[in-house]
Amino acid sequence: MEAYLRKHWAQANAEVVCRFYRTEARDERKLLQLTVAGIELWDDKQDAAQTVDLIPWSAVLGASESTASVRRRFIPSYRGDEVEEEQELVVFGCLPKAEMPQRAGVMGGLVALAGTVVSSLLPMTRSRGPDTEAGGCERVTVQWVFRFVGKDAAAVALRTVKAIRFLADPRVQQVDKEAVKEAQKALDAYGVMPSRHVRCLSEDGVLKWELGLNVVSVGLYAALKFMVVINPAGGAGNAQSTYEQTVAPVLEQANVDVETVITTHAGHATELLADLPLDKFDCVVAVGGDGLLSESKAIALPPCFVCLFCLILTVGLGDMCALTVLQGLMKRKDWQKAILQPLGVVPGGSGNGLSAALLARAGEHNEALNAAYSLAKGSTQELDLFSISNSQDEVMYGFLSLEWAFVANMDVASERFRYFGDSRFLIATVLQIFGLGRKSFPGRLRYLASDEDEPLPEKYHERKNSDAEAARPSCVCLEKDRQAQEEGDEAVAEKTGTWKELDGPFYMFWGMNVSHASADAHIAPPAAIDDGYFYMMLVSGPDFSRVGLSRLMMGIEDASHLDVDRVQLVRTRAFTLTASADDDLMCVDGEVFPGPEVKLEVHRGLGRVLSLPTRR
Structure with missing residues (x-):
């Protein structure tokens, strides 16, 4: 300059x-x-x-x-x-x-x-x-x-x-x-x-x-070009108006060329990204929640009653549009190049965890205007992604969270109250805590232990070439651990690290790839978007009271939930979670994912996101 x-x-x-x-x-x-x-x-x-x-x-x-x-x-x-x-x-x-x-x-x-x-x-x-x-x-x-x-x-x-x-x-x-x-x-x-x-x-x-x-015309660079994918059903149906009134003017003022696509059906964003020409756009921006979820998310609940207990909570499905974009990139034959396509997110639905995490790390408020500013003035940042598979050999990729037990049931149940906007999470949470839902969930967790002083995991794109170079990211650590257990190979077991097991019942399992599940849910304060770790907030063991659950949920906005007795925050790179009940609900980034056993592994720096840098 x-x-x-x-x-x-x-x-x-x-x-x-x-x-x-x-x-x-x-x-x-x-x-x-x-x-x-x-x-x-x-x-x-x-x-x-x-x-x-x-x-x-x-x-x-x-x-x-x-x-x-x-x-x-x-x-x-x-x-x-x-x-x-x-x-x-x-x-x-x-x-x-x-x-x-x-x-x-x-x-x-x-x-x-x-x-x-x-x-x-x-x-x-x-x-x-x-x-x-x-x-x-x-x-x-x-x-x-x-x-x-x-x-x-x-x-x-x-x-x-x-x-x-x-x-x-x-x-x-x-x-x-x-x-x-x-x-x-x-x-x-x-x-x-x-x-x-x-x-x-x-x-x-x-x-x-x-x-x-010579004063340059546009400068040494061509104008940035974004594709903006809008789900009009996101949140309370205001994703499109949020973009048009708040985000679009900022991008225009910043001299950004924009091509806008409004989704028309479930999976539209996935289809779109599967055929997107690479290098055409500097960023693909997702606005709003998917709003077209599987019918399997609907569960029978008793009629709503008057809530006598006030609990402020915003958790949920605002990242679904970004999730479908991610699946589209990973389904491509050239996924290794496609996954480097920078993604952007604008809070336009309910939840908006990734947006909240990106803005919080930069010292920004979780509003559409701040997100637009972040897109206009930001730069490409590395983003950890995770792969998750189940016993049916289904594989999914995520950037936000894995939910099970109390929080998964609450998340899914809230779909019945979508008409109430973000208040649906409050209603579903109160119903879940005060006697209308299960409190304990038997199961087992086996995870790769992580020491505080250990070096950060190797970045995915910096790994040495292997025969499986073209294979999509998978649970490599978990597969090596399984082989070591089956063959009794102590040398292999030692190389894979120290594995620990935790038996239920579990009352809370909320796994996070980033710090926030929403602007009002600061679940994992130590989590960075590119540190290569997954953070599990959980409660297990003897009976945990409903009062304890309510205290926990009331503390997630300011992260004081970690001060509640028996609440743990466990850092890991890979784990296997097995629910004892086949019909237990599990959610990946807000979407139901079949169990009862799932395997998850984090891939450090696999993806890219357009954001402001961390505020030091």
Whole structure:
């Protein structure tokens, strides 16, 4: 970025009129300069002690010419002069909501959002600061309107739009200087922009603009291209409206090309991804829950009664759309390449565990706007996936969880109350705890023990080649353990690690590949998306009271459930879970998976996801 600025911006300042709206529209003259840190705005005077307003690149989505169409869609409260509108540009941003009242001048004042847009993007939520672990920072979209003045103002505005689009691109932050230099050589060879040098000096001699181009058109990169898969039945049926009202504007402002597909039937996303041409899209984004679940998930329940016990819980099926996308990738013959296709998730259904985990690790609130910002400004991250098989030789791949016992029954039972939206989990949980469902579940768990000081598992794509290179990921550790037990080979058994067994009855088994099952279910705080481990939150042994279960469930939002007596959080890479009853329900990422015996193994870094990096 430094090399780009030295070559194409060269300490240039452009005089601009900042248009922003507080109680009324008014103008403020500034000198605009693009720097490594962001867009700097200086007072139009020579004062060494003057305050500089900085719009950091992390807050900038992109920029656009100020046309009637752009103003109508994004700045409906615009009251500027439309004469010579070609001299004007709009900078689109997305800021932490908590920063808004703390910012003076440009950062605090250049907010040009109509009240109707604000209300749609800022739902009523609990007020939390940007650094609170539980909620993460809430965001708001903003627009800064700049009108250039002086000689060649229209040309300067156009070139500034192109430069801002390039510098705001998250890929610019990720390349090294040598890569930038090589890309610049290619640009020069193609002659993207003719070289010209123009200086505009004010009467007092202050340099207001120096144009030393080549300024790139879109930058060194082509525009990002996303495929967005929307399940209109997700959650309470608002997935499509959530995308159109909140996510789509952010992606457009960030100069992302989008191809949208609305699913029409069960398994549509799986079919779509099975035939998707690779390298066509930078990311495949899933919006909303599947909403078209197997009839096997319906179970008979007594009529609902008045709930006398209040329990806040959001767990469930909002990741089903992403799950069907994953199955489609893994069914391909070229799955080894296809699985590297970055995936994105937007909370549009109920549950939304993967979205909650990705946003929480980045310090973001679990809202659609934050997810859209994460997609626009994020980068490709490694994601652990797991394979799970049963005694019927059925194999499935997941990214979120395995549920059994209390939580699986609650999850499945909640389908009867889908009409109530997220409240369905509350209803199903209360019914399950207070006498209308089983409390204990006999079974056995055999798992590969993990020491706290052991090195992280080997990444899947870094393993040495083998004869089974083309085979899909499977439970290799479990197969070696089975062979060692059958053959009595102690040497093989020692290499596979230490295995432990735990007998039931079990009252709770909630296995997690990531930290969150939903925004309000922080099940496994130590879990990372790429550490190669699976985390089992379980309760077993002697009788566990319903009061204990209620305390456990009330604590999952802030992870205080781990302080409840007899609650364990066990880290492992592979395990076999055997339920004593053949009809016990098990759920993989919210979808019923037949038992009674399942084998699961984690494959570190097998998948890819588009997300913000972990907030250190």
